[in-house]
Amino acid sequence: MDLSVNIAGLRLKNPVIAASGTFGFGREYSEYFDLNKLGGISVKGLTLEPRKGNPPPRIAETPAGILNSVGLQNPGVHAFIEHEIPFIRKYDTAIIANVAANSVEEYCTMVEILSDADIDAIELNVSCPNVKQGCLLFGSTAQGILQVTSAVRKVCKKPLIVKLTPNVTDITEMAKAAEDAGADCVSLINTLLGMAIDIDSKKPVLANITGGLSGPAVKPVAVRMVYQVANSVKIPVIGMGGICNADDAIEFLLAGAQAIMVGTAGFVNPNVWVEVKEGIELYMENHGFRSVQEINEALIV
Amino acid sequence: MDLSVNIAGLRLKNPVIAASGTFGFGREYSEYFDLNKLGGISVKGLTLEPRKGNPPPRIAETPAGILNSVGLQNPGVHAFIEHEIPFIRKYDTAIIANVAANSVEEYCTMVEILSDADIDAIELNVSCPNVKQGCLLFGSTAQGILQVTSAVRKVCKKPLIVKLTPNVTDITEMAKAAEDAGADCVSLINTLLGMAIDIDSKKPVLANITGGLSGPAVKPVAVRMVYQVANSVKIPVIGMGGICNADDAIEFLLAGAQAIMVGTAGFVNPNVWVEVKEGIELYMENHGFRSVQEINEALIV
Amino acid sequence: MSNHLKIVETKMLAEKIFLVRLKSETIAKSAVPGQFINIKCCDGLDAFLRRPISILRTDPYEGTFDFVFMVKGKGTDILSRLKCDDFIDCMGPLGKGFTLPVKGEKVWVVGGGIGIFPLFFLLERSTDVQKTSFLGFRAKDSIVLQNEFERVSDKVIITTDDGSYGIHGLVTKPFLERLEREKPDKVYTCGPMPMIKSIAEICIERGIFCEVSMEQRMGCGIGACLVCACKVKHGDDFEYEHVCKDGPVFPAERLIF
Amino acid sequence: MSNHLKIVETKMLAEKIFLVRLKSETIAKSAVPGQFINIKCCDGLDAFLRRPISILRTDPYEGTFDFVFMVKGKGTDILSRLKCDDFIDCMGPLGKGFTLPVKGEKVWVVGGGIGIFPLFFLLERSTDVQKTSFLGFRAKDSIVLQNEFERVSDKVIITTDDGSYGIHGLVTKPFLERLEREKPDKVYTCGPMPMIKSIAEICIERGIFCEVSMEQRMGCGIGACLVCACKVKHGDDFEYEHVCKDGPVFPAERLIF
Ligand SMILES: Cc1cc2nc3c(=O)[nH]c(=O)nc-3n(C[C@H](O)[C@H](O)[C@H](O)COP(=O)(O)OP(=O)(O)OC[C@H]3O[C@@H](n4cnc5c(N)ncnc54)[C@H](O)[C@@H]3O)c2cc1C
Numbered sequence A, B: 001m002d003l004s005v006n007i008a009g010l011r012l013k014n015p016v017i018a019a020s021g022t023f024g025f026g027r028e029y030s031e032y033f034d035l036n037k038l039g040g041i042s043v044k045g046l047t048l049e050p051r052k053g054n055p056p057p058r059i060a061e062t063p064a065g066i067l068n069s070v071g072l073q074n075p076g077v078h079a080f081i082e083h084e085i086p087f088i089r090k091y092d093t094a095i096i097a098n099v100a101a102n103s104v105e106e107y108c109t110m111v112e113i114l115s116d117a118d119i120d121a122i123e124l125n126v127s128c129p130n131v132k133q134g135c136l137l138f139g140s141t142a143q144g145i146l147q148v149t150s151a152v153r154k155v156c157k158k159p160l161i162v163k164l165t166p167n168v169t170d171i172t173e174m175a176k177a178a179e180d181a182g183a184d185c186v187s188l189i190n191t192l193l194g195m196a197i198d199i200d201s202k203k204p205v206l207a208n209i210t211g212g213l214s215g216p217a218v219k220p221v222a223v224r225m226v227y228q229v230a231n232s233v234k235i236p237v238i239g240m241g242g243i244c245n246a247d248d249a250i251e252f253l254l255a256g257a258q259a260i261m262v263g264t265a266g267f268v269n270p271n272v273w274v275e276v277k278e279g280i281e282l283y284m285e286n287h288g289f290r291s292v293q294e295i296n297e298a299l300i301v
Numbered sequence C, D: 001m002s003n004h005l006k007i008v009e010t011k012m013l014a015e016k017i018f019l020v021r022l023k024s025e026t027i028a029k030s031a032v033p034g035q036f037i038n039i040k041c042c043d044g045l046d047a048f049l050r051r052p053i054s055i056l057r058t059d060p061y062e063g064t065f066d067f068v069f070m071v072k073g074k075g076t077d078i079l080s081r082l083k084c085d086d087f088i089d090c091m092g093p094l095g096k097g098f099t100l101p102v103k104g105e106k107v108w109v110v111g112g113g114i115g116i117f118p119l120f121f122l123l124e125r126s127t128d129v130q131k132t133s134f135l136g137f138r139a140k141d142s143i144v145l146q147n148e149f150e151r152v153s154d155k156v157i158i159t160t161d162d163g164s165y166g167i168h169g170l171v172t173k174p175f176l177e178r179l180e181r182e183k184p185d186k187v188y189t190c191g192p193m194p195m196i197k198s199i200a201e202i203c204i205e206r207g208i209f210c211e212v213s214m215e216q217r218m219g220c221g222i223g224a225c226l227v228c229a230c231k232v233k234h235g236d237d238f239e240y241e242h243v244c245k246d247g248p249v250f251p252a253e254r255l256i257f
């Protein structure tokens, strides 16, 4: 039985990756479990310059989910390279740099810088719903994705993942645009735009008014989008959205995702990544799957 | 304290409406509570000819929600007029005819027929995710909504509500298109397209593969969309999506919805519509609101 | 109606199979064999929808009724942890029951797994008839209510998939064998799809009255949401009726499997 | 670490206010005043995120620790139904605690509502210092732990919003009055935003050492998700630090309210 997956040049020892923005740069969770057990870590979304992020409250609990509006607080790409890569590199796990920017030029500058850094792949975040300009704008149209991805492709020396937003009419168009522009892989879904109101104070719970929905609530939407995308592009798909246990992860693998990311569930269960990995192993054993790819091909429709 | 609302010519004694497709034609729930307590009933989606609907299973449970793929099973508009209207009319509650069709002509034909029937408003369903053609196609683009709504407007003699799908990049564009085309009101959200997979049988749970997500899980997305739409059109908004109790309903009223619909929650609690109505009353009392409109204006952002 | 009913007894009958007795004058008095209740297994979101479960028997004098369930997923797992004096939120009795046999008839019931429970209620309510039960189980340790079925039947024939008890194989086997020798007036069946399908087909072929209790995933449980579709004949065509309201019991000859 | 800890005692202290004692050698030994635990109030989805609650005191000999909480919403409501011998899934101890006072110092703590609990732990661990507690409550019937505070303080001054006990009005009033007469070495505060803000401002103005324990909605509770932002000074600019990891205790002069 082989848990490893090969995603367009990126070899992961297993298909379980920590989702961007939920795992910092790995330091905190390294006190809870052995990061060597992870297929990879998609680090907190990086920008060229350090970013302060949005005012609090930045989180609201909703039925079976959460809204967040962190707004890409991060120390900037240079501090990441200097201070964070060396820490993560101590572990045998893939480093995926999640990149957000306001313009095509900025995306390219960042990808150029990161192409020379000691990382394993780049995840273009064209789908953050919590910053005022850029980012999500690119991700909301096929044209925008094509534009950013094509430009970045030219300067990118690492496997290039494009992370898609679910807040679109047709996710397959977005995936195809990424593929056409030369992406090696697409990852999805980022958060669904949502809002919660405190009826006592009569104010939105989030200072930013709206935020991104994640957690179990979004799983059916995510599984559907992964299924649609896996059936419309040839490049590999990384699936995520609401995975809380191995059963959830296997739904995504059956839907066609070659690897999966887990985020929000870790807030509740810091051991979730390990449990998902071990649960996938057990499922493969029980169902006679020898590779993750065999699961990808097993859906009966 | 006045619970009544006036939505573009449609007067509701209170803002609580049963959502289309979850309440049949009222007969079943009439054995559970007094339908006179409802502001209105949006009946099961009607088509010109009777429709069989999709094969079962048509429902899947997901975290804090359900997927359905009924596929507009209904007896057709004529049977509705003949057999169902007389039953509902025995109650003092507004009858909203929910209309789905495959072509602009068919929408118009149906609306013409219904304009002469004893109903109070027409809700154009341009957003059903569970039928292969038509319907959702119209609702997914501003152009489609404009086209159907303009045509229907010409023949419609009742207050005209356009029901919007959340499966779009920008819901405000859709609402504006409906407004521009002469809709009296928009209602939202219909279901989010989703999918669930049974990992033991390795098959989609729904025979139709995908289905529409409703229930508490979708509430944050629905509240956000209602908020956005209420801030971008002048016509009134009917809000729905995941309402399970009065607190949920009040979130929608604060977000700007003049009335609300409740669907899925009724499967679990057949008394939910009455509880929501009574809870809104209590909230108004406690917070000194004299009308629903005052709640609509109370959000502090 | 939806009501919070008090548990007056719970009992584990086999691994993962539990009997629950609830207090309810109304259901005890009004329920008929084949009907079901729709249960909210917990407050809150963990098992969001209600779960349909057949009524096993009623005790109109005590004002109680029983149901038996197998732990399958989240909802039934939560149910299995409830104890005496806890309350369960139930809607019911729901659905259309079996056509009861008339005096002197020869009645056969054919049940598999959790499908045997509504049949028990039918047998208990069928008096002055000759009753044979064909019951299929996975294995010896999953056999439940054998004594009870023996009490309400003239003969009970048990099969197990693995041969660990009774006849080895599917319940259709002894059913067919016996059909060679005698012909029942009414056959009632409930259980796994392949089983009910072949029983129904056999009966239709031989012109034997047969009613089938169907299962389908449900939403409202009362006929309003139309999700629990069941394909039935409609002239030369078909249509979808609904298990919760038009069923769960359907005449075999109406069903399209 | 995340652990399922056994409840060894629960007690209702006032309406909607409960004390829980949990068994945990690790937390009992390692926790310092100002730290908190992050609690999963139930399995499943009903209160999805963990809830942060301050540690009230530890008993290293018994290997137990206490927390007190007020029922506010879903999560704390579920917590309030738990009983002795039930288990609670806790992460902790988390966060940075207070700077303990040194021998001979004059210590004032100013707490409001649920903000008094971490201050109790601080007082209990502060020995050989002179301690005054200013505690603000809503009304007489919401006063909790008065005896305990009296035991660990030299003086306890209580205010109630409605005047039903102690001094009528906000806790800042007696605090200010006493400041006219004497100057503490260290002030610690926790409670509603307007209260901690004015205490912090008063202390900064007069150059008094002051630490504030902050509240913010949390996700991970350990510094990974960055949601629990707290605005602090950063040269001429500001930045967002994080209550769960950089706090919950912050020096008053760093905070931007
Ligand atoms: C009319 C009727 C009578 C029934 N009587 C009994 C009975 O007496 N004893 C018994 O043990 N079981 C009975 N069942 C089956 C029982 O409803 C399911 O086993 C149960 O709903 C599973 O719930 P869960 O939470 O354990 O499983 P999950 O898999 O967590 O359930 C998820 C969803 O699927 C639905 N579902 C799953 N399996 C079934 C099924 N086989 N039929 C219908 N819905 C399903 C659930 O209701 C729920 O909505 C009956 C079903 C029907 C339709």
Ligand SMILES: Cc1cc2nc3c(=O)[nH]c(=O)nc-3n(C[C@H](O)[C@H](O)[C@H](O)COP(=O)(O)OP(=O)(O)OC[C@H]3O[C@@H](n4cnc5c(N)ncnc54)[C@H](O)[C@@H]3O)c2cc1C
Pocket (backbone or CB within 6 Å): A060, A061, D036, D047, D049, D050, D051, D052, D053, D054, D055, D067, D068, D069, D070, D071, D072, D073, D074, D075, D076, D077, D114, D117, D118, D214, D215, D216, D217, D218, D243, D248
């Ligand atoms: C460091 C810290 C220490 C705390 N110590 C205590 C204590 O000792 N005793 C006590 O009674 N309370 C304490 N609180 C507040 C406590 O966390 C909230 O009252 C509790 O989370 C409310 O949960 P709920 O499910 O009852 O309310 P809900 O309103 O249902 O909670 C919904 C969401 O909002 C969050 N939330 C709501 N109110 C607060 C709040 N005031 N602060 C942070 N998050 C909130 C919840 O954690 C949850 O994620 C502390 C908070 C923090 C940050």
Ligand SMILES: Cc1cc2nc3c(=O)[nH]c(=O)nc-3n(C[C@H](O)[C@H](O)[C@H](O)COP(=O)(O)O)c2cc1C
Pocket (backbone or CB within 6 Å): A019, A020, A021, A022, A044, A045, A046, A068, A070, A072, A098, A125, A128, A163, A189, A190, A191, A213, A214, A215, A216, A218, A240, A241, A242, A243, A261, A262, A263, A264, A265, D219, D225, D227
């Ligand atoms: C607090 C928080 C912060 C996030 N920050 C980022 C980010 O910086 N970049 C990004 O691409 N996605 C970000 N996401 C989205 C997640 O990576 C993931 O796409 C989403 O949460 C769905 O997965 P989940 O349900 O497992 O969390 C963030 C999510 C959360 C909850």
Ligand SMILES: Cc1cc2nc3c(=O)[nH]c(=O)nc-3n(C[C@H](O)[C@H](O)[C@H](O)COP(=O)(O)O)c2cc1C
Pocket (backbone or CB within 6 Å): B019, B020, B021, B022, B044, B045, B046, B068, B070, B072, B098, B125, B128, B163, B189, B190, B191, B213, B214, B215, B216, B218, B240, B241, B242, B243, B261, B262, B263, B264, B265, C219, C225, C227
């Ligand atoms: C079983 C089912 C059937 C539905 N059928 C229709 C329909 O025929 N027409 C329509 O406009 N909406 C239909 N809907 C959507 C609901 O009216 C509503 O928009 C959606 O369920 C969100 O509200 P809720 O979360 O309160 O159920 C259906 C929903 C469900 C669950």
Ligand code: FES
Pocket (backbone or CB within 6 Å): C217, C218, C219, C220, C221, C222, C223, C224, C225, C226, C227, C228, C242, C243, C244, C245
């Ligand atoms: S479950 Fe709603 S119609 Fe049967």
Ligand code: FES
Pocket (backbone or CB within 6 Å): D217, D218, D219, D220, D221, D222, D223, D224, D225, D226, D227, D228, D242, D243, D244, D245
């Ligand atoms: S709660 Fe995640 S960083 Fe503080």
